[in-house]
Amino acid sequence: MGDAVPQLLVNGIALGSAYALIALGFVLVINAVGAVNFAQGDLVMAGGFVAVIAGEALTGRLGGGSAWTGVLVLPLTMLAMAGFGLLFSLLAYVPLRRRPPVSVFISTIAVGLIIQHAANAGFGPEPRIGPALIQADALRLGPIALSVQQIAVIGAAGLLIGLTGLLLTRTQLGRYLRAAAQDPEIAEALGIHGARCIAVTFALAVALAGAAGMLLSNHFFVAPADGGLFMLKAYIAVTLGGWGRLDGAALAALLIGVFEVVTAAYLSYVVAEALLYAALLLVLLVRPSGLLGETIQRRT
Amino acid sequence: MTAPILTLESVSVDRSGARVVRDFTATVGAGEVVAVLGSNGAGKSSLLRAVIGLEETSAGRMMLCGEDLAGKLPRERAAAGIGYCPEGRRLFPGLTVEENLAVVFDGSARARKARIEEMLDRFPALIAKRRDRAWSLSGGQQQMLAIARAIMNSPNLVLLDEPTLGLAPMIVEEVLESVRTIAANGAGVLLAEQNVGPALRVADRVLVIARGDIVYEERAENLSAEQIAGIMLTGDRSATTAASVTG
């Protein structure tokens, strides 16, 4: 069993880093419009199916088994999902932007339902397998075997998280997004185009969800009903990590992934899930504002 | 004399049905500091918010360098040359000092960097804090940053809403000095204050408003702080004499 521990950890980190992408997109939207995007999980699932389609199309073009298929599918998926994110915001957010946040909560539940059942109509309820990010044999270090595919997933997710971080902190666009999220009114009064920032945020958030969907679609497959659990994990990560905190959410998502994989291996998946929800309720009981505390950002 | 930077003609602002600013008429010329004095709730903030476009006017006309501001969005007014330093500073708390300045700048990356350095030179208190997040600054530093942010794009008109509120006397002096510099560089300043003493020391002209009405208008050098504080405390012009006797 000991030799399996490193692989277990790699699997956990891979899952957790995909969760982190989902949670990042989730928080970005919360910060930008103050509303929970209940469809985030279904958008992950949609990304998985986009990856399935793109993978099949590319395999047709490039011939089967090209090692580069997955590497091309990832950006294609993100691009398609970014466009879908704009459409999503037009449907679920823009008509309700002057209403209380609970309206957006409900509208995203509705759009999530539409996405889920549209996928069901298009692909059927059975799980489908997405393209592998890269194709390579297991990496052997003495008695330890590590899945290169999973390591690549960690690398890709890490790269995307890093790029998102750079975009937000090092570019003028990122500063616009953060400023408009922190104080939309004053941002507007100082010359920043708030509506455009919100549109870009939705595109980015949904692209990240799509990337997670692509990265998860090979190892875990993708099925139309998957969305709910992804959304829950992101929601829990954001709560544990401190409402509105990007770093906290990503870190909590990573830990949730590792916890889930390790607990599932030694006990069972059911126990892992149950413990996760119990931990969530416990945290809400003792720290009603999240484990790491809410972000200092306050709207007046 | 050329057209004033800002012309307000009989401007009224309603807020959920109440007239919070009534028939406000004033001009701000280039290089001039005009102070609007009044206690909390007198309508000063609403007036400034109306000028930048965050509040709708229900009557009257506002012109920036002779151009009507009607129908322009806040961000368009910002681009047209109005810098705004809101009540309570309203910095972007999660952005660093540099980022707070960078994010409002309109221009190339190189010009942006140069302008940030210029601003830090002008507000040396911020240099050591340039990479700290805005929420971690002291009140005085936050105020300096809010003023610096308002003038990043070298606006023609600067709106300052209660810039001395809650600051220690020494910091107030620094804030006043920066206001003088802004005016000396040719911009018009519309300053809303409830602290009369400090306002009188930078203003060229003073307007006292109570519940939306201008109750008093005077060149600053003709007034004492005690006189105006008396007007504000009692809301009544006739109380000036009584107040100035004791003051």
Added chain:
Amino acid sequence: MARNRSFWIMAALLVLPVAAALALGGYEQRIMTLAGIYAIAVLGYQLIFGRLGALSLAQGCFFGIGAYVTGLAGVHLGWGFIASFPASLAVPALIAGLVAIPVLRLESHYFALATLGISQIALLIGVNWTEVTGGANGLYGVPGIRIAGISLFSSEAMLLMVWGTLAAAVLAFGALTRGRRARRLALLRESPEAAAAVGIDIGSNRLILFVASAAFGGGAGALQAHTIGVVSPAVLDFQIMVTILAMTVIGGRGHPAGAILGALLLAHLPEWFRFLESHYLIAYGTALLVAVIIMPEGLAGCFGRWLSVRDPTPPEIKRPVPARVSEPGGELRLCNLRKTYGGVTAVDGASLTVAPGRIVGLIGPNGSGKSTLINLATGLQGQESGTVHLGPVDLSRSPPHIRARAGLARTFQSPAGNANRTPLESVLAACPPDLTDEDAEALAMHCLERAGLEHLSGKPAGPPSPAEARGLDLARALATCPTILLLDEPAAGLAPGERADLADRLKRLAAEGLGLLIVDHSMDFLLPLADRIVCLATGTVVAEGTPEAVSKDPEAIAAYFGSRPT
């Protein structure tokens, strides 16, 4: 008249669908039975989501728990309906009561997640505790309903049973939200602070509705189990929650008619979209999205005016005003109150006294702690040290609603206004609950009169003007029959004429024996009004005395010009 119309509409909504189903027979009866079951669950959800405004995601879970209780009791224990149905109401209610304590104080998004987490745990148990729940296969052979030896196995009997229960549920819903309680809940939903300030106990009101909503959900689940004879984990699936939510949003979250309309519509949706086969849920999602965008009040909201038109003329009330109106009481003594937030001392050892029949003016520049002082006195914020006494009673640690009931009332700087449709209803929310309806109406009218709003009493209010909102806030405060009244900037935003009028009214209140503390930032309003002025600066009392003395007090003047010239 209005009550009658509402009654007939509800009666029609309960009878017509049943009659139609009985006439159409067979399949339609099954759909209508399902609609009735869901309508019960939706009624429960309206209590928590509609009346309290809390987005619970546990209503589907309570539905499922009710179904499992009936299933387990019927299959394993052999209980009949008479025993299992009460258990199916009680178990979800009990669970709701247990989780309510930590969960109900959470803010919206945490509340939604916590209730979702509870639902997920229930689902995991339902799927995995195979020995008891039958796991994914569920429990087969749930017995049909048999009452007093009569079997209700036919689809007609089941239809009548379900809709009969629904009628009972509508009555229970009415009992929970009737009359002045509805007014109180509306105020509580709009502004918990304003509700507490007029003596409404927020915690117990929330608890009652949450527990009741769970019982409604459980009852619906029990009927579902009897109807289809099977209980599987599908009843705990999030899909049920989405269905209930969709029915509530589409039907309308406020009026019981909305529950029936929403359930009727969405139960038939799969039929109408049969050509989509199993993908009718796309249509479901689309309907929900469209509904939330174009009808924020739902179907019942579209018919709302028609559903519950009120007589626009105010009720003629010629009864004597109940005796309890604002009897002179003890004086309010605030002693050495202190409050800091985030390192800033907002109130720093302030003391003051308000005697019955006297008017005290509280002035001070922006940020001097005037509003915080009122919040400390009324318990909206807790002080770090110092005491609050009303007459002989120590209120220093009492929650706001207790202080309000003890005779300490207040108005707000930005008052709540829109929750109830008419000013009269709004004031009724604040009347002491132990008054009879007639006495309460008489008291409310009297308070509206004293606040100068009698002409508006029965008018369905649009957004009130600032003067009206302030008047309403004052009338609400008076309706609690206070002995001391604290007014936070009552003159802000008023035109000069309105200010003079307000000053007259306040003088009359003091003459009645009420003690008043009036906050304002300058003295022009208070000068002719107050017996005494207290000037606050940076949280401490810097000047106190007659208005004339304070207006010449150097400390008071200094407070207004801020930092002195150095």
